[in-house]
Amino acid sequence: MTQDLRIGIIGVGAMGADHAERVARRISGARLVAVSDPDTARAEALAAALTGTPGSAGSANAGGTPAGATGSDGVRVIGDPLALIGDAEVDAVIIASPGFAHAEQLMACLEHGKPVLCEKPLTMDAESSLRVVEAEHKVGRPLIQVGFMRRFDPEYARLKQLLDSGELGRTLLLHNVHRNKTVTATFHSEMIVRDSLVHEVDVARWLFDDEIARITVHAPKPTSLVAEGVLDPQLAVFEMVGGAMADVEVFVNFQVGYEVRCEAVAEKGSATIGLGVDVLTKQAGHWGGTMPDDFRVRFGLAYDIEVQRWVNAAARGEIDGPTAWDGYAAAAVCTAGVQSLQEGRPVQVEMVSRSEVFG
Structure with missing residues (x-):
């Protein structure tokens, strides 16, 4: 492409609004x-706040307003998300809507041949995620990238490089912590698996370069600061096909701040990331630092890198990151994880093989 990639964003809550500001102000080769x-x-x-910024459309290039849209100048508001996907003035789409809407919106992107960056989860369950993978395969080229942004975080990238180098020998264990300061009152127990734990599912698959064979999700005594029936925190254990293991503490009402860290334990040493979120100080018998309130601070650079690489790849007719298959694999693990949480037992992860889809 010789012109900027024209991007439409579906869902402008915290994540979608953050992406909109990112595309409008910090991403080259793209326009909101x-x-x-x-x-x-x-x-x-x-739309009004971002109209006229360097990476957003102005009146000279915004195009006409389709039915159901408002604002003929600048960044347009299109009421129907499917109309946004089909709009001739939109080259590529970022999906930041709730997970239950993803399947229909992804299928529309495939139908229109639009590159799409879809925030996790790919869909809400393994069955619908597999249908998306199969539909993309029929299109004949990859169009879907899944927003597992940890892969783009410089600390995670350096950890991956270290483990792949073999310097520490085989990786045997991963210890993960994923804590949010607070979440909305509607964030129920199963969402902790599908919307939070899913990140560490992808991290484990990526760092081990292996699939998860079995998952157990334990529910200890919950914090008193959540609604009755909400199981928070949770402790998950992944058993990899190759025999390695990973554990994850997910605590989405931690109250202190946003904390994500990962320790890889290998044959000849270990490596930990996520400790240096800010300057660590030691003074007068105390040590410490500050902790961000949410993910947009901790992973801001990762999101910038992720979206920039997605834009660059989309302009080439490619993707450059986690695939629809990665989204399906994560959904399969989380489907088993929800079952484990509900039944209090280990659950085997059920997945089709890649050869069944891709031949």
Whole structure:
């Protein structure tokens, strides 16, 4: 492509609004041209705030307004997300809508041949994720990239490079911590698996370069600061096909701040990331630092790198990151994880083989 990639964003909550600001202000080779959200007032306020910024569309290049859209100049608000996907003035799509809407929106992107960066989860369960993988395969070229941004974080990237180098020998264990300061009251137990734990599912698959064979999700006594029936925190154990193991503590109402760290234990040593979120100080018998309130601070650079590489790849007709298959594999593990959480036992992960889909 010789012109900037024209991007439309579906869903402008915390994540989608962050991506919109990112595309409009920090991503080269791309322009924000449209947004869609059920909360029209929120979408219109965001569009107005970003219209005229260097990476957003101005009146000279915004194009006409289709049915169901508002704002003929600048960043347009298109009420129907499927209309945004089909809009001739939108070259590529970022999906940041709730997970239950992803399957339909991804299928529309495939139908229209639009490159798409889809925030996790790919879909809400393994069955629908597999249908997406199969539909993309029929298109004949990869169009879907999944937003597992940990792979783009410089610390995680250096850890991956170290483990792949063999310097520490075989990797045997991963210890993961994933803590949020707070989440909304509607964030229930199964969402902790599908929307939070899913990141560490991808991390384990990526760092081990292996699939997860079995998952057990334990639910200790929950914090008193959540609604009755919400199981928070949770402790998950992954058993890899090759025999390695990983554990994950997920605590989404930690109250202190946002904390993500990972320790890899190998034959000849270990490596830990996530400790240096800010300057670590030692003074007058105390040590410490500060902790960010949410993921946008901790992984801001990772998101910037992820979106920039997605834009660059989409302009080449490619993707450069986690695939629809990665999204399917994570959904399969989380489907088993929800079952484990509900039944209190280990659950085998059921997946088709790659050869069944790709031949």
